[in-house]
Amino acid sequence: MSLSDIWDVLVLGVVLGSLYAVIAIGYTLVYGVLQLLNFAHSEVFMSGGFGGVIALTLVEPAAGPTGLQSAGYVLLGMGAGAVLGGAVAFGLEKAAYQPLRRRNAPRLVFLLTAIGASFFLYNLAGKLFGRYPMKMPTMYENKKLFEVFGAGVSVTQLIIVLAGVLMLLTVDLVVNRTKLGSGIRAVAQDPEAAALMGVDIDKVVSRTFVLGGLMGGVAGFLFGTNLQVDYTMGFLPGITAFAAAVLGGIGNVRGAMLGGLTLGVVESFTVEIWGDAWRYVGAFAVLVLVLMFRPTGLLGERVGRTA
Amino acid sequence: MPNKNIVRLAIPVAVGGLLLTGCSSDDGGSTIKIAYQGPLSGQNVGLGENMERGVQLAINEANASGDYDFELEYFAADDQGSETEATAAAQSAIDDTDVVAVVGPAFSGPTEISAPLYGQAGLAAVTPSATNPTLTEQEFGTFLRAVPNDNAQGAAMADFLAAQDGVDSVMVIDDVTPYGEGLSDVAVASLEEAGLDVQRQHVPQETVDYGNAARGVVESGVDALIYAGYYEALGPFTTRLDEAGFDGIGISGDGSKDEELVNLGGDATEGWYLTCPCTDATEEPGLADFAERYEAEFGLAPGTYSAEAYDITNMIIEQIAGLGGDPSREELYQALAGVEYQGLTKSFSFDDAGEFTNEAVFFYQVTDGVIGYLGGTEELIG
Numbered sequence: 114m115s116l117s118d119i120w121d122v123l124v125l126g127v128v129l130g131s132l133y134a135v136i137a138i139g140y141t142l143v144y145g146v147l148q149l150l151n152f153a154h155s156e157v158f159m160s161g162g163f164g165g166v167i168a169l170t171l172v173e174p175a176a177g178p179t180g181l182q183s184a185g186y187v188l189l190g191m192g193a194g195a196v197l198g199g200a201v202a203f204g205l206e207k208a209a210y211q212p213l214r215r216r217n218a219p220r221l222v223f224l225l226t227a228i229g230a231s232f233f234l235y236n237l238a239g240k241l242f243g244r245y246p247m248k249m250p251t252m253y254e255n256k257k258l259f260e261v262f263g264a265g266v267s268v269t270q271l272i273i274v275l276a277g278v279l280m281l282l283t284v285d286l287v288v289n290r291t292k293l294g295s296g297i298r299a300v301a302q303d304p305e306a307a308a309l310m311g312v313d314i315d316k317v318v319s320r321t322f323v324l325g326g327l328m329g330g331v332a333g334f335l336f337g338t339n340l341q342v343d344y345t346m347g348f349l350p351g352i353t354a355f356a357a358a359v360l361g362g363i364g365n366v367r368g369a370m371l372g373g374l375t376l377g378v379v380e381s382f383t384v385e386i387w388g389d390a391w392r393y394v395g396a397f398a399v400l401v402l403v404l405m406f407r408p409t410g411l412l413g414e415r416v417g418r419t420a
Numbered sequence: 421m422p423n424k425n426i427v428r429l430a431i432p433v434a435v436g437g438l439l440l441t442g443c444s445s446d447d448g449g450s451t452i453k454i455a456y457q458g459p460l461s462g463q464n465v466g467l468g469e470n471m472e473r474g475v476q477l478a479i480n481e482a483n484a485s486g487d488y489d490f491e492l493e494y495f496a497a498d499d500q501g502s503e504t505e506a507t508a509a510a511q512s513a514i515d516d517t518d519v520v521a522v523v524g525p526a527f528s529g530p531t532e533i534s535a536p537l538y539g540q541a542g543l544a545a546v547t548p549s550a551t552n553p554t555l556t557e558q559e560f561g562t563f564l565r566a567v568p569n570d571n572a573q574g575a576a577m578a579d580f581l582a583a584q585d586g587v588d589s590v591m592v593i594d595d596v597t598p599y600g601e602g603l604s605d606v607a608v609a610s611l612e613e614a615g616l617d618v619q620r621q622h623v624p625q626e627t628v629d630y631g632n633a634a635r636g637v638v639e640s641g642v643d644a645l646i647y648a649g650y651y652e653a654l655g656p657f658t659t660r661l662d663e664a665g666f667d668g669i670g671i672s673g674d675g676s677k678d679e680e681l682v683n684l685g686g687d688a689t690e691g692w693y694l695t696c697p698c699t700d701a702t703e704e705p706g707l708a709d710f711a712e713r714y715e716a717e718f719g720l721a722p723g724t725y726s727a728e729a730y731d732i733t734n735m736i737i738e739q740i741a742g743l744g745g746d747p748s749r750e751e752l753y754q755a756l757a758g759v760e761y762q763g764l765t766k767s768f769s770f771d772d773a774g775e776f777t778n779e780a781v782f783f784y785q786v787t788d789g790v791i792g793y794l795g796g797t798e799e800l801i802g
Contacts, residue, residue: 118639125631244465246652248684255663267663340628340656341684343463349628384632389623390596 117263122385123378124261128270128339130377131277135332136354137361137369138284139202139325145301145364146321148220149210152227155351156234157202157326161333162342163242164197165190169250176251183253187272190252190334198330199323205230206322211315231347239344246343249334273335280328281370287324288366297321301364353380353396360400362410371411375399450745453493454479454736455513456729457534457545458526459501463652466680466723468501468526471548473718474729475523480717482737490745492737495519499530506530507537514541520752521546521736523729528552528599535560544753546736548728551674551697552602556775562753564774566732567725568697568781570599570673574606576695576781576797577671581644582614583801587669589617591642593633595625595649603648603673625653634660644669651676655684662688674698677724682789693794694784699765700793701727707764731763 136158143151174186209230213223257265288294296317299307308314333342336350357376361368376396383395403411456475459468479492495516499509506525513519514537522538522545525531531550538545539561546564553569581587590611594604604620611618619640623633634657637645645661645668647654654676661670674696682689701707701714701722710730714722739755740747747755761768769777783794794800 121635122632125629125635128631129629239461244461244463245680246463246655246684248655248686251686257663336628340630341652343652345463349626353628381632385636388621389627389633392624392627 118385120262120264122381124264124266124270126378126381127374128273128377129380130374131274131281132332132336132339132350132373133354133357133377134370134373135277135280135328136350137358137373138281138366139329140355140358141361141363141366141369142284142288142297142321142325144358145366146297146304146318147210147214147223149223150227150355151205151322151325152224152351152355153205153209153230153234154202154325154329155347155354156231156238157198157205157329157347158333158336158351158354159235159238159342159344159347160201161194161198161330162337162346163238163333164193164195164330165334165337166242166247166249166342167197168193169252174250174252178253186250186252190249190338191276191331194330194332194334195327196330198328198333199326201234202322202326202329203319205234206319211319214318235344235347242344244344246341248341249338252338269339273339276331276335280331284324284328284366285370293317293320293324353393356397356400360403360410362412365410365412368410368412375411450490451493451518452490452520452740452746453495453516453518454733455495455497455516455519455522455524457497457499457506457509457513457522457524457530458549460496460498462500462502464501464527464650466651466678467549467675467725468498470678470723470726471523471526471729472496473714474548474722474726474731475733477714477717478730478733478737481713482734488737488741488745490740493518497522497524499525499527499534501527501530503529503533506533510534510537514538514543519543520740520747520749521756523548523732523736525550526725527597528555528602529597531555531563532558532598535563538562542749542753544736544749544756546732546756548732549674549698549725550599552598553606554602556773559773564756564770565776566735566768566770567728568776568779570603571606572697572779572781573673573695574603575610576783577607577646577673578610578614578616579797579801580693580695580783581611581646581669581671582616584644584669587616587643589619589640589642590644590646591619591621591637591640592646592648593621593623593637594647595653596622597625597649599650599675600625600648603675604646607646607648623649623653623657625649627653630657630660631664633657634664634666637661638664638666642668644671647672647676649675651678651681652684655681655689658685658688658692669693671695674724677784677791679723679791682786682791687789689786690789692786694786694791695781696724696784697781698725698728699782700784701765703793704765710764727765728763731761731765731768735759735761735763735768 139154209226255268296312299312300317357372358369361372379399380396384392459465479494497509497513499505525534526549528550544562546566551570553571592604592607594600608618670692677694677696701711781797784791
């Protein structure tokens with residue numbers, strides 16, 4: 114493998130890894146506040162993809178758009194993805210998890226509910242939008258923009274990485290610097306004490322879901338732009354992102370980012386060296402190895418104690 | 421209050437009893453069902469529905485014709501094109517005792533699972549489209565393949581590429597499905613026989629990113645690429661190939677021959693060749709009338725294997741009529757295995773293994789966003 118090959122493969126890995134990282138945030142935030150593995154998050158991600166397709170199909174992007182128009186379309190797609198992702202996450206929490214919390218249901222019930230909600234949501238999407246894969250309307254000419262050490266970077270790839278980095282920074286700021294963030298951290302650390310100190314737990318939990326949903330929705334739109342959108346698109350990226358969250362240390366926001374990027378890059382190099390059929394073998398071997406020696410993941414701690 | 425309990429029990433029992441008598445009283449034993457097994461949901465539903473409509477059209481026309489003294493009904497067995505759903509789909513058709521024959525399974529993977537079950541039940545399974553060559557070697561019992569297998573398609577691809585100027589090296593990529601790997605095996609062997617330099621890759625169907633694969637194709641510097649898989653994967657793959665700067669010849673098989681390919685891949689699919697053991701119902705003069713009736717019924721033009729599924733269904737109906745309108749599953753299978761039937765698309769007959777005895781393959785090419793018909797292999801290569 115020559116040096117420019119390595120950079121090529123690295124670019125592909127970082128692009129994929131940014132998407133995994135953004136999705137992983139959703140898993141890790143919810144785990145932080147509720148100790149719940151929200152498997153329906155992969156469907157929040159999927160709904161973001163549909164949000165983008167629907168919004169862009171409605172505005173019908175012009176052929177041969179100007180730079181400004183293209184930027185508008187991309188922002189619209191991201192916005193629509195975020196809105197639908199956030200809305201689905203909000204509804205999911207209200208309809209599926211809040212009643213369980215009120216009744217103090219056992220953990221296992223939460224987990225089963227999450228899996229059930231996931232099945233329900235993707236089949237609902239299949240009913241509503243059809244079971245054919247859909248292509249994201251063309252928003253710009255996806256040409257090669259510039260080269261990093263001989264590796265070409267396309268418009269889509271740049272958008273994904275930029276949006277990913279921006280979202281990760283925002284979440285990090287929100288969790289560490291804002292009132293909502295203190296609430297999230299307080300609930301993660303000790304829900305009872307937080308409630309006694311006057312934190313409205315219901316509100317914090319609900320907003321945590323929405324925050325994760327916004328990110329997941331945008332990731333769904335970006336993923337759909339890179340590949341295509343269909344009702345089963347959430348499953349594989351969802352599982353991988355969940356693994357990324359575990360790899361980084363579930364409940365740890367920065368861990369999720371690191372885990373996502375690591376898995377993306379490992380996947381890309383695995384594919385380059387052993388072929389596409391081995392894609393997940395490399396990534397999951399890394400996951401198992403890390404967990405063997407560091408059962409709490411790369412960065413370990415939970416949301417509450419990190420910051 | 422025991423009385424209340426009795427009432428609670430009595431109502432469902434009574435309703436159930438009524439339903440049961442309702443079922444058995446009015447059919448007089450003359451309802452015959454023909455099943456179709458294929459992807460009626462899931463990612464490859466496009467291919468599945470093309471055939472389903474062909475089957476339905478044949479059944480509707482037979483019922484409307486008044487030529488038969490039995491009533492035909494359609495039975496849908498949805499396998500999602502997936503091995504995991506194939507058992508349940510086959511079992512549903514087997515369990516309905518009115519089903520006398522199955523059109524399908526549509527895909528090679530599910531066929532490996534379902535065909536042995538049909539064999540045990542003595543239920544004939546006539547596939548319009550499962551083309552993996554090994555299927556007929558496994559002695560499933562009642563499996564008949566009404567389509568040339570991938571040996572014909574793979575060989576046609578290789579012959580076609582060998583006849584092109586400036587094609588010395590070819591990469592063959594399959595999607596790690598039984599269909600893709602089967603087609604890819606044959607293509608690789610035929611290309612090597614033709615003296616071309618061949619490389620082989622596997623890219624699983626559900627890949628989340630075709631960037632690596634596309635890069636690999638361009639870096640290898642091959643003159644042509646054969647993709648053995650389905651349209652829903654080839655669509656995004658062509659986009660990434662285009663981005664990576666691939667400018668060689670692209671060929672794929674019948675699994676990719678669906679208009680959805682162009683919708684998903686857009687301009688990147690332009691110029692791609694597609695082979696298919698199926699004729700184009702809208703182009704072949706003898707099929708124009710069929711295409712019109714199909715469009716009148718469903719509001720859209722016939723797709724890949726629609727006409728073939730229609731032919732097979734009519735062939736089954738003819739055999740049912742020949743057996744007096746009330747055949748057992750076993751009798752019907754025997755009749756089909758020995759059939760000589762001239763359909764709209766081709767003539768149907770099977771050898772002892774249930775393999776099709778006709779080997780025609782046709783070429784198509786994506787031109788101006790439409791999958792255009794080029795003609796048979798002989799016309800193109802000579």
